Amino acid sequence: MTAKEVPQGKKSKPHAQKFSAGGGKVAYKDGAVKRFDGTKQKQGGNNKFHGKPYQGKKEQQQQQAGGEGEKKDWAKFKQEKKDLKLKRKSSRDTYEITKEAKQIYEKLRCRRTEKKDQLVAQIYKLLNVGDTISKIAKAHDTARVLQCMLKYAAPPLRAELSDKLLPHVIEMCQSKYAQFCVKRMLKYGAPATKSKLVDSLMGNIVRLAGHNIASSLLDSLYLNVSTPQQRNFMRQEFYGELYKKAKDANVKTLEDTYKEASNLKASIMGAVKANLDHVANKKLVDSSLVHAVMLEYVRACDEEKLEETVTAFAALVPHMLSTKDGSEAAIICFYKSTPKNRRAIIKNIKEHLLKIATHEHGHVFLIAVLNSLDDTKATKKAIYDHLHADLKTLVASPYGRRVIQWLVAPGDTSCFHPGFIKTIEEGLAYGKKDKEARRKEIFEQIEAPIADAIAEDAAFWLSNSHIGLVTADILNYITTENYERAIGALVQVVANPDWRVSALPADGGDAQKKKQPQDVEAVIAEATKQRKKLLNVQSEESSDEDNSSDEQSEQDEDETAKLPKKSKKEQQQKKDEKKDQTTVPSVAGIEDAGMHHVLKKIIKNDSKRENGAASFGAQLLKQLSTDVLKQWLSVNRGCFVLVKLVEDSADLLKSYKAVIDVAELRKLLIDQKTPGAKLLASKLGFVKK
DSSP states (O other), rough: OSSSOOTTSSSOOOOOOOOOOOEEEEEEEEEOOEEEEEEEEETOOOTTTTOOOOOOOHHHHHHHTSSSOOOOHHHHHHHHHHHHHHHHHHHHHHHHHHHHHHHHHHTTTTTTTTOOOHHHHHHHHHHHHHHHHHTTTTTHHHHHHHHHHHHHHOOOOOHHHHHHHGGGGGHHHHHHHHHHHHHHHHSSSSHHHHHHHHHHHTOHHHHHHTTTTTHHHHHHHHIOOOOOOHHHHHHGGGGOOHHHHHHTTTTTTTGGGGSSOOHHHHHHHHHHHHHHHHHHTTTTOOOHHHHHHHHHHHHHHHHHHHHHHHHHGGHHHHHHTTHHHHHHHHHHHHHOOOOOHHHHHHHGGGGGGGHHTTTTTTHHHHHHHHHHHHHHHHIIIIHHHHHHTHHHHHHHHHHHHHHHHHSTTTOTTSSSOHHHHHHHGGGGOOOOSOOHHHHHHHHHHHHHHHHHHHHOOOOHHTTHHHHHHHHHHHHHSOOOHHHHHHHHHHHHHHHHHHTTTEOOOOOHHHHHHOOOOOOOHHHHHHHHHHHHHHHHHHHHTTTTOOHHHHHHHHHHHHHHSSSSSHHHHHHHHHHHHHHSSSOOEEGGGGGGGHHHHHHHOOOHHHSSSSSSOOOOHHHHHHOOHHHHHHHTTTHHHHHHHHHHHHHHHHHHHHHHHHHHHHHHHHHHHHHOHHHHHOOOOOOOTTOOO
């Protein structure tokens, strides 16, 4: 049977002739088209779902141009669009005024322009027509004109311009561009203007607190501008609609609102909750005003109703830790929340643990959490394990090291103020486990990792006095094995003749930020140089009529244009190089007053350990070479460290006497006239001959 023959009883299938150029179709003899997805479609059929034929971008442009063969005149098209835009702008009633104002503004913003207050007065005369000033405040270009006017205007004119803007300040605070005019009013305005600005916002505080743009501006007003009474009035608007329309000077906290009428408490608390939920839904809780209201609410709210607010704020707790009030509110929320909400809060702060631990107010919340959780294994896994990789950063921070000290020595009055300890221990009432048992379990889990960190980089743990005090506190509490491993590495650093420590705190300290005394001669020389440049510029401008001078100036401009301009990267690299050159000052470790105190503290705590335990003093005595001893004996503080080393231990006194009873060292000690050397010589029994 040939390939074309078909047995009886079977229908013949149309064979494919060829693949279409479009791909994805097979043509048959009957004119139908079969797609690769199995569907069959007749060509030329009346199929309304077939769709329009595809047109590329080029075909569409040709069709719009009026034909396939026609080419569009793009220059003409762009000019038409430009003319249309200009026509649309010119139809506004403020177009001509703003155009002239912007021309003056270009002169005003130039650095070399003199008598800028007169230019501001000219612009003000142009704009002071009807409500023109309020209209142009919201535009992206004219808003900059107003900002420049507020900056350079004379004080009376600035006050007058601010008074023109005050009735519209609520809309300006919510505008993308007009908000910067409000900021200029706050920066350059008189105290009376700033007070009027705060008063003009009254009645709209809650609305502005829930606005994406206005919330940050309102926070700045609450913190830096408003008076204590104005702050009370701003908080009162969260208490309900009644206080939006009328303020009460006697109401200073939330509790004052229902002190005399207890039946109003439920409605007032409901209004506060609704306003806080509104702000929380917008995720705008990073505000001092919101934190203050939140703290008042959680203090006065019942535990049953507080749970709903905690659930809404659980994801926003990291944003509440930027202020003292917010941190206190977050601590109360954590204490009074259910285990489920506690887990949610811990989960949300995991990503921000390092920032929280090194923050002025955030570290207090973290310590409160560590002190109140019963599940110590989960605490170590959720908090300490995430912080251990950044242990050096924590210890170098003035607030981060407090977290480490609480983990190692919780409730130690030598590390923390009694008032702080009392505040933190209020959270123990919300736990079930015994206080000492909880703290012991946490310390046992973190003891070995901290000792390993000290052994790995002992030089860092004695790099300055602040970090050294943390090291001394850790050594006072860790057990024998970990203690031996840690002091073995620390002794190597102390006994090194090249041991130097930073004279500044680990976080850079305020000493770096202090202004250096100015060199008066250098200031005068720089001022003289600038004055000469200004005189040269003026002389060049006055000689514009001279052709030869014009040619020369053009030639100079051409030469300066040919010079390669420095890129931003090169400028940044130079700045970084200058920063690297300014090294932190350092001193010999034994000469530093703070490190001298640290060493004495370690030696003192070392004497409290059991007799069989390893001794820091014994290991240090073994590692001290003759060169190091010469260096220490010539320094008063070094002698006092050696006195502390030998006065508490008779064995060390004998060993040290044998070491120092060498002609060279003995003579050096006797010849010293410092109080420390004299005391050490008497302890060792050396008498000057």
